[in-house]
Amino acid sequence: MSCRLQDKVAIITGATSGIGEATARIFAAHGAQLVIAGRSKERGEALVESLTEQYGARFMFHAVDVGREAEMAGMVDACLTKFGRLDCLFNNAGAGERSSVESVTEEEFDRVMRLLVGSVTFGMKHAARVMKSSGGGSIINNASIAAHRINQGGYLYSGAKAAVSHLTRLAGVELGPHNIRVNAISPGAIATPIFWGGSSRAETLSDDENAGKMAKLQGNLAKATPTPRSGLPEDIAYTALFLASDEGSYINCQDIIVDGGRTAMFNERS
Numbered sequence: 134m135s136c137r138l139q140d141k142v143a144i145i146t147g148a149t150s151g152i153g154e155a156t157a158r159i160f161a162a163h164g165a166q167l168v169i170a171g172r173s174k175e176r177g178e179a180l181v182e183s184l185t186e187q188y189g190a191r192f193m194f195h196a197v198d199v200g201r202e203a204e205m206a207g208m209v210d211a212c213l214t215k216f217g218r219l220d221c222l223f224n225n226a227g228a229g230e231r232s233s234v235e236s237v238t239e240e241e242f243d244r245v246m247r248l249l250v251g252s253v254t255f256g257m258k259h260a261a262r263v264m265k266s267s268g269g270g271s272i273i274n275n276a277s278i279a280a281h282r283i284n285q286g287g288y289l290y291s292g293a294k295a296a297v298s299h300l301t302r303l304a305g306v307e308l309g310p311h312n313i314r315v316n317a318i319s320p321g322a323i324a325t326p327i328f329w330g331g332s333s334r335a336e337t338l339s340d341d342e343n344a345g346k347m348a349k350l351q352g353n354l355a356k357a358t359p360t361p362r363s364g365l366p367e368d369i370a371y372t373a374l375f376l377a378s379d380e381g382s383y384i385n386c387q388d389i390i391v392d393g394g395r396t397a398m399f400n401e402r403s
């Protein structure tokens with residue numbers, strides 16, 4: 134296999150589950166040096182150990198709450214200390230929520246906006262400071278089809294992901310002259326624990342219970358898109374690989390929908 138990220142250093146947030154974990158595995162297989170960033174020290178260190186056994190010592194875990202600017206700054210600094218540079222930041226961490234216009238509370242607003250919009254805002258700020266001085270890089274933000282269509286997520290979640298999509302364009306224009314590309318990926322329905330309460334809930338269940346939920350989910354999602362299978366974390370990971378690699382070097386300010394045709398189906402209906 135060709136190593137498309139040879140000599141590149143990447144940070145992936147939310148890398149201990151779902152899309153982030155799949156991206157970490159694929160980036161590692163393509164030669165990247167990686168900061169596995171996330172909340173779960175146990176899962177993060179286990180992933181570092183498994184990747185190190187497979188590919189050698191070019192991985193580290195960094196504990197981070199992505200909703201806190203100081204922690205995002207610390208994550209970027211830890212990457213610099215360990216690897217000396219940063220070529221790619223995948224702002225991936227997130228969680229679902231189910232608010233509506235009339236039920237939304239101030240507490241939900243602060244929590245969801247901090248997690249989904251704050252993480253991307255401050256991730257980009259601190260990655261840019263480092264990438265500027267080393268000649269450029271690629272920032273990838275995980276948005277959602279909920280940014281583009283109704284009924285694909287909670288009220289605040291969808292608004293927050295729309296903000297992620299537009300912040301991506303704004304940042305790509307501002308940072309482009311420094312050779313920093315900023316793009317978003319908008320996944321459709323991808324089979325991950327986000328559908329049964331996220332990785333923290335999944336950790337409270339047995340392996341068998343999680344496997345059962347995953348099998349049922351994949352069966353249901355396979356019926357919900359023109360492409361007759363469920364979306365998989367690897368579908369997003371390979372898109373991120375392309376954007377992180379030199380093959381994506383003329384792509385900037387884009388929000389790439391990866392959804393097996395799900396949003397096109399809604400176009401047909403409207």
Ligand SMILES: NC(=O)c1ccc[n+]([C@@H]2O[C@H](COP(=O)([O-])OP(=O)(O)OC[C@H]3O[C@@H](n4cnc5c(N)ncnc54)[C@H](O)[C@@H]3O)[C@@H](O)[C@H]2O)c1
Pocket residue numbers: 146147148149150151152153170171172173197198199200225226227228229248275276277278319320321322323324325326327330331332333
């Ligand atoms: N799965 C889908 O269908 C889908 C669709 C569109 C967008 N997305 C987006 O993809 C991203 C990844 O989601 P996933 O489906 O892999 O879900 P997941 O629950 O499997 O993974 C989410 C990860 O984010 C981490 N995380 C959550 N809050 C955090 C915090 N405050 N600090 C640090 N890490 C935190 C979790 O620990 C977990 O590792 C999210 O941004 C989500 O909104 C997912």
